[in-house]
Amino acid sequence: MQKLQPTYRERLAPSLWLLVSAAVLAPMASLVLVPLDPTLSLAGGVIVGVAAVCGAIWLSPRIEVRGTTLRAGRAHIDAGWLGTPRPLSGDDARHARGPGQDARAWNLIRGGIDGLVIVPVEDPDDPVSAWVVSSRTPDRLAAAIERARYAAQSLQTKPIESS
Numbered sequence: 001m002q003k004l005q006p007t008y009r010e011r012l013a014p015s016l017w018l019l020v021s022a023a024v025l026a027p028m029a030s031l032v033l034v035p036l037d038p039t040l041s042l043a044g045g046v047i048v049g050v051a052a053v054c055g056a057i058w059l060s061p062r063i064e065v066r067g068t069t070l071r072a073g074r075a076h077i078d079a080g081w082l083g084t085p086r087p088l089s090g091d092d093a094r095h096a097r098g099p100g101q102d103a104r105a106w107n108l109i110r111g112g113i114d115g116l117v118i119v120p121v122e123d124p125d126d127p128v129s130a131w132v133v134s135s136r137t138p139d140r141l142a143a144a145i146e147r148a149r150y151a152a153q154s155l156q157t158k159p160i161e162s163s
Contacts, residue, residue: 008065008144012134014056015112022052061108063133065144068152070119072108072133080152082131083120085145087138090114096132104129117141 014022026049033041061073068079088096093116097109106128109116115138119131135141 004067006064006066007147008063008141010063010135010137010141011057011060012063012108012110012113013060014110018112019053019056022056023049025049025052061110063108063135063141065141065148068148068155070131070145070148072131075106075108075131077121077131078152079145079148080156081121081123081126082145082149083122084149085117085119085142087135087142088116088118089138093138101132102129105132106130107132108134110134117145119145 026045028045029048030041030045033044062071063073064071065079070077070079070082093114096116096118101107104127105118109132113134113136115135117131117133117135117138119133121128121130133141
């Protein structure tokens with residue numbers, strides 16, 4: 001069976017200022033190791049700085065739409081249970097992340113990423129009312145979710161063949 005290619009993929013990598021903040025660990029680690037040996041101190045600082053930056057990037061969550069499944073971080077949901085996605089940016093996104101936020105929504109929000117997509121969950125048995133996901137390209141993510149919803153609906157309406 002052929003593996004489906006994702007129609008949308010994004011890594012919510014930290015912003016540049018956060019990566020610079022992680023790199024500041026290098027001189028701090030170096031200062032701690034100076035009493036042992038200056039050469040060891042320099043090498044240890046470089047290793048700690050590189051590890052902090054690489055770890056911040058590698059551990060950042062991913063968003064992916066593959067087939068009829070939306071994955072955001074470690075969570076996933078079939079697009080057949082989703083409503084029409086709403087991409088937001090600017091003041092609308094700030095309001096949705098703050099005072100306009102639904103307490104029952106599932107959130108994957110990252111600082112430094114302005115865009116946001118709100119996707120209502122239409123499963124009556126699910127206590128979550130919506131998924132709120134940060135995205136640098138909210139329009140593209142919303143379009144990919146809409147395509148996945150359409151694919152999920154077309155799969156549900158196909159007649160089941162019996163053998």
